[in-house]
Amino acid sequence: MKIQTPQLPKGTRDFYPVDMRVQNHIFSVWRQAALKFGYEEYEGPIFEHLELYTGKSGEEIVSQLYNFMDKGDRALALRPEMTPTLARMVIQKGSELRKPFKWFSIPRLFRYERAQKGRLREFFQLNLDIIGTESVSAEADLISAIASMLFDFGLTENDFYIGVSSRRLLASMLEQLEVKEPNLVYPLLDKRLKMPAEDFEKELLNVGLSEEKAKKLNAFMSCTTVAEIIPSFRGVPEGRGVQELKELFELLKAGGFENCVKLDLSVVRGLAYYTGIVFEVFDKNKNMRAIAGGGRYDNLTETLGGQKITGVGFGMGDVVLADLLAERNLLSQKKSDLPVFIASFNGDMKVLFGTAAEFRKKGVACSHSLNAVKFGKQLEMANAAGAKCVVFADGEKSKDGVWEYKILSSGEQGVDSLEKILEKL
Numbered sequence: 001m002k003i004q005t006p007q008l009p010k011g012t013r014d015f016y017p018v019d020m021r022v023q024n025h026i027f028s029v030w031r032q033a034a035l036k037f038g039y040e041e042y043e044g045p046i047f048e049h050l051e052l053y054t055g056k057s058g059e060e061i062v063s064q065l066y067n068f069m070d071k072g073d074r075a076l077a078l079r080p081e082m083t084p085t086l087a088r089m090v091i092q093k094g095s096e097l098r099k100p101f102k103w104f105s106i107p108r109l110f111r112y113e114r115a116q117k118g119r120l121r122e123f124f125q126l127n128l129d130i131i132g133t134e135s136v137s138a139e140a141d142l143i144s145a146i147a148s149m150l151f152d153f154g155l156t157e158n159d160f161y162i163g164v165s166s167r168r169l170l171a172s173m174l175e176q177l178e179v180k181e182p183n184l185v186y187p188l189l190d191k192r193l194k195m196p197a198e199d200f201e202k203e204l205l206n207v208g209l210s211e212e213k214a215k216k217l218n219a220f221m222s223c224t225t226v227a228e229i230i231p232s233f234r235g236v237p238e239g240r241g242v243q244e245l246k247e248l249f250e251l252l253k254a255g256g257f258e259n260c261v262k263l264d265l266s267v268v269r270g271l272a273y274y275t276g277i278v279f280e281v282f283d284k285n286k287n288m289r290a291i292a293g294g295g296r297y298d299n300l301t302e303t304l305g306g307q308k309i310t311g312v313g314f315g316m317g318d319v320v321l322a323d324l325l326a327e328r329n330l331l332s333q334k335k336s337d338l339p340v341f342i343a344s345f346n347g348d349m350k351v352l353f354g355t356a357a358e359f360r361k362k363g364v365a366c367s368h369s370l371n372a373v374k375f376g377k378q379l380e381m382a383n384a385a386g387a388k389c390v391v392f393a394d395g396e397k398s399k400d401g402v403w404e405y406k407i408l409s410s411g412e413q414g415v416d417s418l419e420k421i422l423e424k425l
């Protein structure tokens, strides 16, 4: 009987070293950017009690995640997002945590969804969150961090935009229009740009709006600046929703990020817990799925049985980001970091192990052949390992702390101390 070879599970990825270099580059830019903005790293378990997710979103969420019973009959789930874990951690420590605080994490997440371009069943997601302040400066800090890190990847204002909207503003508009079932309208707002304007208005009629109100809502939704919104609220006080957006855009302008952001009322966000400003990041032509998304959540800790503590944050996935960076040729040159490959003319293993130990004691990363092979073969191995230079352990001139070397990129050869050789790389 032919044994079937094991297959990669659907929606997951292997990371061979060549892929891992790219992945580490993404993680490193993410981490540096978060630290540059003063966020502190945290982590949680990869599985949680299922209840942490069903409590918030109801039972229908179960079909979208990986859940299982453990041997102690506990209902658990692999984490589909980090925000509930963060909320749980915040509730657990309560007033011990000095607020406000800024935390980040790079969790591996799991969602049982149809695998497609930009969406997998297992992925990584940078999370930045600020807990314990109502100030819109928190949104400004997060959105500045997004723009800044995308620049660090080499992207420009021509490659992406951050669409900003406000659940509070949408809610007050729906209230002003006396919409009885706002929850039926939100999904339509989300889909609005994917259908012709007449269809959008027709769908609004279907969920009970009058023709006049449907027209008004459509006009409101096409506003692209805060100034345009204000007349929509004629006769009604401007309200917190508009004020917050105004202030946010001013702060972003002060940081020089005004060309990265725009008001985009079609950003509604699927997750149920957002209450204030919401935002999503897209490639400029909106050809791909969202690169990142987030917003303010006022009631999450309370929903989970804790005190009411406000939070705001976002998640940026690695999948769409890597697709965009690859499309812009910003991932192509990731080489291995090995500085030194040690070679022996005689293929003497003891000399290789002795020299390698000496170099590593000095903190220098190095590798060498694991077999006594001919010199030419060792040079081939150095190239294949992506080493920057070859040091000849038993070269005639390699003595008294100086070494014969060859720099692989330039072909330059010489004799020098290890420190001086490393300076040349």
Ligand code: HAM
Residues within 6 Å of the ligand: 080, 081, 082, 083, 111, 113, 118, 119, 120, 121, 122, 123, 125, 127, 128, 129, 271, 290, 291, 292, 293, 294, 295, 312, 313, 314, 315, 316, 317, 318, 319, 320
């Ligand atoms: P989300 O919109 O579900 O928000 O995900 C944020 C980002 O994670 C998406 O824009 C996308 O880049 C990435 N992402 C989501 N699902 C997948 C998938 N199946 N495969 C690949 N990438 C994916 C949240 O998760 C919120 N918890 C974010 C947040 C943090 N809000 C406040 N704090």
